[in-house]
Amino acid sequence: MTTKSYSQLNNISTKILNLLNNPSISPSHFSQIQAQLIHHNLHYNTTIAKNLISTCQSLSLLNSSFTLYTKLIKKPHIFICNTLIQELSHSEDRLLKQKSISMYIHMYQERIFPNIYTYPFVLKSLSDLKELKLGKCVHTHVVKWGLDSDIYVQNSFLNLYGSCGEILVCRQLFDEMPQRDVVSWTVLVMGYRECGKYGDAVGVFERMRGSGVAPNRVTMVNALAACANCGGLDVGVWIDEYIRMKGWEMDVILGTSLIDMYGKCGKIERGFWVFREMKCRNVYTWNAVIRGLALAKSGEEALRWFLIMERENVKPDEVTLLAVLRACAYAGMVEQGREIFSSLMNGKYGFPPGAKHYACMVDLLARCGHLEEALSMIKEMPVEPTKSVWGALLAGCRLHGNQELSEFAAWKLIALAPRNSAYYVVLANLYGEMGRWNDAEKIRTLMKESGLLKDLGSSSVELEDQKDLLDLLR
Structure with missing residues (x-):
């Protein structure tokens, strides 16, 4: 290439870069x-490619970049591949x-060798999409x-296995890491939390404190x-004190998390x-407060x-509506609950009631003895009644001694959860209370034939339904 040709090409490159970085650039x-x-x-120029991909991202045209560097250009530079993968992820x-x-598969097929930046x-995309295989x-x-010795790659694998529920594999990889940083510990805490092993998550956090690794906001x-x-x-209190000692700003995410913790641990006054x-609050912050008051059975305060x-x-x-309806149920505030539910039905809040809202309303009515009204509400639901709905009715019927309706609700629950x-x-005990011993024996025989054993730890449907309804608020 002559000096003149090189100079012309350089001018064209500069012009293209300027055009790509122009804020007013349009798809056309x-x-x-x-x-x-x-x-x-x-298109092989890595500087131009990086700017091109960035522009595609801002214009929602990443498909164009993907097509360009997989169809028209079979073997782009590794830097270009990594840049495109990053934006897509x-x-x-x-x-x-x-x-x-x-794009990664394309690299593999074209023998474009990846590096630690790939x-x-x-792995972020694989984690987000739960693509474990x-x-x-x-x-x-x-x-x-x-490349498995790089800590960033190792942390990414921790995140993959943790987000896909493979917490034992995640823990094994973590234990095998020669060095761990705050991300490593945080991902493991997150993995245990996401799979419902909350005690283990707290245990890992405690171990992290003892290791001398300082937690961050995500932790x-x-x-x-x-x-x-x-x-x-x-x-939770230690975390609160640590935040204050470090002088961290109480932003929306951190503040809401603290309020939620205090509310669920029965200390909503500290949440206040x-x-x-x-300084800033959002709907999740308000929800944490109202939910905390509902769980504390402070119905009037929640309202x-x-x-x-x-x-x-x-x-x-x-x-929000789940929490306030639940609060009304705890406090026996039937009229207030009816009014809020009516507003919800009439579109005041911009969305219709779901099965969980109906469950809360049925619970409110049934607790307060309005059993026929609760049953009518179930029959008029636009969606199929769930276990929580029938469980709420059954709990209310048992509370008020309505055996006939209790039997009806119990059979509905068995149909929904035959195992x-x-x-x-509960149904066998109910038949016993009614003196229908033959029916009670039939239920016990049915359980035996189905391979079901009486679980003394969960033999009270009232307790189970309370747990289901509490779960709605969590």
């Missing part, structure tokens, strides 16, 4: 720029996330290329969520301290804060 302009880029054979679109994996983003294949590739949010679900108040010092929330123009969501022994036990 982009198509023309891409055509010029291909015409002048500049951060997309909220599942199809684009899948294409980040497709895998964290490929593909993730295991990629794991063998990492070991094959000798604290996950640890607080675990504390909230296993009653780890002492650890956090609420009042927060008062719900009304304050509306006055401050914070739009309630589905969880749950608790429902059979």
Whole structure:
């Protein structure tokens, strides 16, 4: 190439870069720029490629980049591949996330050898999409290329296995790591939390404290969520004190997590301290307060804060309505519950009631003895009644001694969950109370033939339904 030709090409490159970085660039302009880029054979230039991919991302045209570097250019530079995979992996679109994996497969097929910058983003997509089987294949590739000693890659594998529920594999990899950073510990805490092993999550967090690794905000949010679900108040208080000692800003996420923890651990008054010092709050913050009051059975206070929330123009969501209806049920506030549910039915909040809202309303009516009204509501539901709905009715019927309706509700629960022994036990006990000993014996025979054993720990459907309804608020 002559000096003149090189100078012309350099000028064209500069012009294309300027056009790509122009804030007013449109999709139609982009198509023309891409055509010029291909015409002048500049698509191999890594600087231009990086800017091109970035522009595609801002214009929602990442598909164009994917097509360019997989169909028109069979073997792009590894830097270009990594840049494209990174942008695709951060997309909220599942199809684009899948294409980040497709880009990796393309690299593998074209023998474009990956490096340590390739895998964290490929593994992020695999984690987000819960692609465990593909993730295991990629794991063998990492070991094959000798890249499994990099801590960023190791942390990405922890995240993959943790998010896919393979917590034992996650823990094994963690234990085998020669070095661990705050991300390693946080991912393990998160993995235990996401699979419902809250006590283990708190245990890992405690171990992290003892290791001398300082937690970050993400660690604290996950640890607080675990504390909230296993009653780890002492650890939750330690986190609160640590945050204050470090002078961290009480932002929306951290503050809401603290309020939620205090509410679920029965210390909602301490949650109010956090609420009042927060500069910014969102609907999740208000939900944590109202839910905490509902769990504390402070129905009138929960309703008062719900009304304050509306006055401050914070739009309630589905969880808000669940919490306030549950609070009404605990406090026996039938009229208030009816009024709120009616507003929900009339579209005041912008969404219709779901099965969980009906379950809360049926629970309210049944608890207060309005059994026929509760049954009518179930019959008029636009969706199929769930176990929580029938369980709420059964609990109310048992509370008020309505044996006929109790029998009806119990059979509905058995139809929905034929392998749950608790429902059979309640029905058999009910028949015993009614003096229908033959029917009670038939139920016990049916349990035996079905291989169901009486679980003394869950023989009370009332307790089970309370748990189901509490779960709606968590």
